[in-house]
Amino acid sequence: MHTKSGTAGQQNALRVGIICPYSFETPGGVQNHIRDFARQLRRRGHEVQVFAPGRRTADMPQYVHTNNSSFAIPYNGSWAHLSYFLNAGHTTRKWVRDGGFDILHLHEPETPSLSHKPLVMHDAPPMVATFHASIEPYPRALRLFTRYLRKYLSPLREAIFVSESAQKTAEHYLPQQVGVQTIPNGIECDFYRRAEPNPQWQGSPEAPTIGFLGRMGEERKGFTVFAQAAKIVHEAFPSARFLVAGDGQEDGGKTLDAIGADKGLRERFEFLGRVSDADKARFYRSLSMYVAPQTGGESFGIVLAEAMAAGCPVIASDLDAFRAVTEEGSSAALFVNRDANDCARRMTELIEDPARRQSLSQAGSIRSRSFDWNTVVDEVLEVYAKALS
Known part of the structure; x- marks a missing residue:
């Protein structure tokens, strides 16, 4: 363990290696979580290095290293940019050995990508894993690989x-002897609360x-449901x-065509394109209400937590993950998944009831504190301590 006294209140600074299964070239929830974590x-004085598929881009943090190789496959309703073949394993294991890490944190090691590769090492540091997929x-x-994964993941x-929701999926293949804990994704509450x-x-x-982000x-992001509502x-x-x-935006325009949107409706849609983190926070802070109409494949619901932290009233589909984030709808207005009519009813109710919007804003703001990074990092460090003991 690397000692650094007086750094961010830490007496013992860890050297942490984190392996991401997905390329940082394409935005995604797992990549954003790893980057922010x-x-x-690092703010607490720990030394952190990240390894991921793909190539470096100008906006990548210096602590993110890549193997310059990736390929795209359809996965869980989206496209995943992975790296698995040729020298991917050798390169990953060399990165681990050269890093001299106290602990190795693998994200989605069940995925055929870089985070899968260190599990065969006999000289690897203690390994923990985070499972995101639902x-x-x-x-x-995946059923065909259950026995293989149970054996392969045993070094964790x-x-x-x-x-x-993520636990229900991972329990199919996670070995029983591995210690488990549920820790949500993190957000920086003050960043969203203070946005102008x-x-x-x-x-x-x-x-x-009324806002949509995705x-x-x-299809699973639910823009069609949003447009119909x-x-x-x-x-x-x-x-x-x-x-x-x-x-x-082109896909969004095609969706408006498909639902028969007239000129009047089209003029009320504004496509902002991909926004920066700062503009995303301003986006939430500016809206009368935010709608999360995702239809499936969501294990957490980070966008709900972000919008709630910004004090924005939230309307969301009643996915299990969203029900959990909103405490069964106590901090958001839920509608029946894929039901545009029910979504429109919730929008209408909030437009007509300013007091209800204010109530949801306050409830969401309080709920979002459960996901603040200060709490989440403390909990992950406790898991690291267990793995190192």
Whole structure:
């Protein structure tokens, strides 16, 4: 263990190696979680290095290293950029050996990518793993590999699930002797709470702004449900504006074509494209309400936690993961998954009831504190301590 006295209150600074299964070239929840978690550990004085597939980009932190190789496969309703073949294993294991880490943190080691590779090492440091994926129903392809994964994952000392939904998936193949704990994804609550609203995105009682954030080309992100609900709401509230952040404006336009959106509705949609973290926080802070219409494949619901931290009233589909984040809807208005009519009803209720919006804003703000990085990092460090003991 590397000693650094007087750094961020830490008497013993750890040297931590983190391996991500997905390329940082493409934005994603796991990549963002790893990036932000590493940043939090470094603020506390720990030494952190990250290894991931793909190539370096100009905006990558210096502590993120890549193997310059990746390929894309469809996975859990999205596209995953992985690295598994040729010298991927050798390169990963060399990175681990050269790193001299006190502990190795693997993310989704069940995935055929770099985080899978160190598990065969006999000279690896203690290993812990975080399981993010929630896949229901459990796919037949994974059933075929259950026995293999149970044996292959046996070197793990501790496992972290980001939610109960992720635990249900991972329990199919995680060895019983591995210690387990549920620790949610983290957010920096103050970052969202202190963001300044963008006047161009702010709504008013006469013209509320209703937001969506996500990749419009991925069915599971639910943009079609959002657009269909917007069409219904627009008929009753023609001045409402629908602000859309994220990749896929062309896909979004095709969706509006498919639902028969008229010129009036189209003029109320504003596509903002991919936004920076700072603008994402301003986005949440500016909206009259935020809608999370995801239809599946969500293990946690980080966007809900972020919006709640910004004090934005949230409307969300009733996925198990979202029910957990919102404490069964006590801090958000839930609607029946894939039901655009029910989604539109929730939008309408909040437009017509400012007191309800304020109540959800306050409840969400309080709930979001459970996901603050200060709490999450403390809990992960306790898992590290167990693995090192």
